[in-house]
Amino acid sequence: MQNKITSMLSLAMKAGKVVSGEFMVENAIKDKSAKLVILATDCSDNTKKKFSDRCTYRSIPYYEFSDKDELGHCIGKEFRACVAVLDEGFAKSIETLLKNNQSE
8 A cells, every 4th residue: 555655646746746845845735735745754743743733724634654764755855754745636546545544
């Protein structure tokens, strides 16, 4: 399941529908262009709280997935604490996979 999620994230990145890094993700949340936010499981509690609060306030779904290294690697970058998916279609597909991954 994890391979499918990383593949979808990689595909969304190649399509130009992913932003990464705290500053870019924060801006995407503020202007509501983010359709899904993914936080690394090993990011700080402060970062998790900051993004979960902002996503909840703006009704943007967010999930914790993988670690910083893998999250960055699947989008072709160095380690990343958070990424935002900007496309509705990719976001729904990835969210479905994340929900199935959590229930396993």
